[in-house]
Amino acid sequence: MCQLLAMNCNTPTDICFSFTGFQARGGLTDSHNDGWGIAFFExxxxxxxxxxxxxxxxKVAELVRSYPIKSKNVVAHIRKATQGKVxxxxxxxxxxxxxxxxWIFAHNGTLVDFNxxxxxxxxxxxxxxxxxVFCWIMQELRKQFGSVFPGTEKLFAALTELSKVAGDHGKFNFLLCNGSLLFAHCSTNLTYVLRKAPFPTVQLKDQDVTVDLSAQTTSEDRVAIIATSPLTHNEVWTDMKPGTLSLFEEGGISKTADTVVGVPRGLNY
Amino acid sequence: MCQLLAMNCNTPTDICFSFTGFQARGGLTDSHNDGWGIAFFExxxxxxxxxxxxxxxxKVAELVRSYPIKSKNVVAHIRKATQGKVxxxxxxxxxxxxxxxxWIFAHNGTLVDFNxxxxxxxxxxxxxxxxxVFCWIMQELRKQFGSVFPGTEKLFAALTELSKVAGDHGKFNFLLCNGSLLFAHCSTNLTYVLRKAPFPTVQLKDQDVTVDLSAQTTSEDRVAIIATSPLTHNEVWTDMKPGTLSLFEEGGISKTADTVVGVPRGLNY
Structure with missing residues (x-):
């Protein structure tokens, strides 16, 4: 299974700590050896x-881990190839x-008979x-709304419908971000933590690393971390309900909608 | 003035040596301080x-310089901002x-009244x-040829015409590459060197670095380096004729066409 990671904040934040744990899943604490990628919006x-x-x-991951790029929106992925060569x-x-x-898109799952x-x-x-499926989503949004951004409400409603259609074809956990809006679709498993003051000291699951988050943040900071499975031990991670699309903005969830129309092909709830 | 650099080869080659000289032009041997970028096709x-x-x-340039990514096509740019913030x-x-x-695009120059x-x-x-202008080129190619690549001949002819239209509005040196075809438009200044066996020992102009190119190459290798101005002392660099579009493929020039229809605005030939 691929691993997804995203961060959505109200102030530019570095993702070094979370990425350190996530990075270990690509060949160290988990067997996702087929490449990885990360996109930072500035x-x-x-x-x-x-x-x-x-x-x-x-070596590139080493640079990312040691180079504190501050961003309000980050999407990362570690690949376990199921379709397509490495x-x-x-x-x-x-x-x-x-x-x-x-627009940045990452997906965990496999779609069946989606053509x-x-x-x-x-x-x-x-x-x-x-x-x-990413190209299809972009195409359908352009077809529906033309060349002008339709506003968040209409976009969220359209993505909910598109998630229903594609999600009916299999496992469709995805992250989609344009630098201010971060959409997260949970088909089978995605989990998140909302960090705000008072920030705790947290410990990674995948590496022996502990960080006092309060040392790097202010009382106004809001940070949402979304991942395939929890990255830390001593925080409350909330599992998203399978078959829901959520919109993260400024470090919090602003919208959630159901996307399940039946039992997707090849999945058992 | 911005600085352009490209490499087009018949076998994946690392650009570390040329990039070392090029990198120095962004704030060391020249005053291009407004950012830089590089794209490697694999x-x-x-x-x-x-x-x-x-x-x-x-720090990112340091990674690129020390990490020998091998590529057949590379496009790089150092920016001296004339339009748009840093x-x-x-x-x-x-x-x-x-x-x-x-498709990867980099431009050196300023277009006037191009709307x-x-x-x-x-x-x-x-x-x-x-x-x-890059978006306009992509749009016009899509409009003219639809959703299917028209072949190199037709594409080159179309890009020649588009270069005439946009080039009439000012300084329009550009590099455009899709991973196999590298188009280089010389509006005022671009120069290139074609490297092949016997490979010489060459010395950078911008840094005190000398490299024996024969140590890293085979007799079959063909490497074209295109830049705003020569990067090395002891090689023959050929200046492109202002007002020409050239196509580089597999480390050599396969096509050249004139693109000048008059004296572009703001330029004196």
């Missing part, structure tokens, strides 16, 4: 690092532009089901 | 590093997807004339 811009080497042994073009997260903003027609406005470069 | 995938810090003092979203090279391939309508299929995320 305002509207994106800094993206992709690597086909396992994250636990990647190559840079198949490495998540994927990026496209829509409405003059970059809607792509009209050419967004085409996959690699050959994963994940990049395919 | 097959169809792209590894892109962007930074708003001057390249001479950038920010990640205004940092070259820019990336978009067309026909299921990533064609964008239909929304590609929109700039930042506010530079460079990203704007």
């Amino acid at each position: 305002d509207r811009g994106v800094r993206q690092f992709l690597d086909t080497a396992p994250s636990a042994h990647s 190559s840079l073009e198949n490495t998540h997260p994927f990026m496209r532009e829509l409405w003059g903003r970059y 809607p027609e792509l009209d050419g406005s967004y085409l996959p470069v690699g050959n994963t089901d994940s990049e395919f | 097959d169809r995938g792209v590894r892109q590093f962007l930074d708003t810090a001057p390249s001479a003092h950038s 920010s990640l979203e205004n940092t070259h090279p820019f990336m978009r997807e067309l026909w299921g391939r990533y 064609p309508e964008l239909d929304g299929s590609y929109l700039p995320v930042g506010n530079t004339d460079s990203e704007f």
